[in-house]
Amino acid sequence: MGRTILTAAILTASLALPLHGAQDNPLIDGPTWEDLRYDVVGEAEIAPAGDLFTLNAPYRAEDAATVPIHIVQAPDAPPIETATLVIDENPAPVAGEFTFGPAMAPLDFELRVRVNQYSNVRFIAETPEGLRMDGAFVKASGGCSAPAGKDPETALAEMGRMKLRLFGDEVPAAMSTPRREAQIMIRHPNYSGLQRDQITQLMIPAHFIDHLEVWQGDEMLFSMEGGISISENPAFRFVYSDNGTEALTVKARDTDGNNFEQTLPKVEG
Template identity: 65%
Template sequence: MKPLIAAAIAALAFGPALAEDNRASPLAESHIWNELRADLVGEIDIADAAGRFEVEAPYRANDAATVPVTIRQTDPGLTIRGATVVIDDNPAPLAASFTFGPAMAPLDLEIRVRVNQYSNIRVIADTDQGHLMTGRYVKASGGCSAPATRNPEEALAGMGEMRLKHFSQAPTMSTARREAQIMIRHPNYSGLQRDQITQLFILAHFIDRLELWQGDEMLFTMEGGISISENPVFRFSYTDNGAPSLRVIARDTEGNVFEHDLPKAGQS
């Protein structure tokens, strides 16, 4: 069989399967969510978020320890005051709880999380029209126990360093919206990882509180858990109020507090 013909047959045979593997998948039925829902979010009424906001995540993750999840508002008339991110089948399902300031509207936020096994990633938003939920089913495994990318000494030496990157120019009279990314150096140990030399478990040590401000205006806060990835990254859009810098305050479970003013004019 000629190589080109063989390649064409292979493409026809495997193309649909590959497309199926990489498409986004809606939330799947989850008995774990049914059991944990009251403990995680209480006995609140939750409606379908269809048409209000969407969650983007890969159907099959390239790296279970760093899975990108984007929350994007699609209804500009909605006010999203906060959001809770739940990964049903993770050892600690409550990944993070966010509170948003007015400058984050309309919401467009990407975070990176660990996924321990095939699981729903769901977002429950607190809005002016009640609690709304949507999410994605993600195929990934081993994210919470995946080895850290640096040895403990190296990871702790750079802990608390931060960088700010903007993907859009400074605002003009016609628009004040900007897209930015905050990167924080922190091992965010889950408690399920082993030291690659001693093979002993590394104690959990992660950022559990994050605040982001521009001047005196709060952009967002986060209460986080072990499911937020190593070296957390937050990419988001916001309305620039003219303050010269963004102030980031991060606290971790060991009581360390890291605070930086990152100039908007360039990378820091």
């Protein structure tokens, strides 16, 4: 089955399957989360996500610097408005704090992250039923210190360029509003502060996108407060309810105070 539900038959079949635990690498017990928990959510109670949503990630990552994380809900699941993505064993465990607009519900959202050593990756969402969490254990190492894909001069020259890809209209049986699948890609080295310049062997200072917004007209789709765990050249793939605007607008800011904004026409391909 693809990323999204294409026919009523597949929709019906998918509703019969439990979301939680669908992956083969569920969260494992470990002391790190107990040390982090208060800093992330304070004393708030957290329950398992159950059937509200699921996080899927590879058990063994092909590239620790670009590990795909996919969060998905069933079509009738209540909306998620805010959520936090945590990678327990990373130097800065909070990878991102997200706010999702109504058009993103039900959530079908994917991004790429760095994983520095074998770690639980967890998605903690604020739901009408309180905080809920799902996650996966990912075998990867060295993601935060992996060499950048491009030399610093080239990376800086291309910094801030954006691209939008759309993957066509979809109208699942349970929804009357057209749902579209899109991908936003942003050129930025997103230096973690743990990488070395391959020529000088000096440490490259941290320099990453710390704020991102994606809009369709005057309606915000999602925003992110990001950290060093978001991959180089950040990419976000998501499904949303199209309100008919002709373009998506992306606004980003990095830790050096650079602001980037681009309006991207909706063009298939």
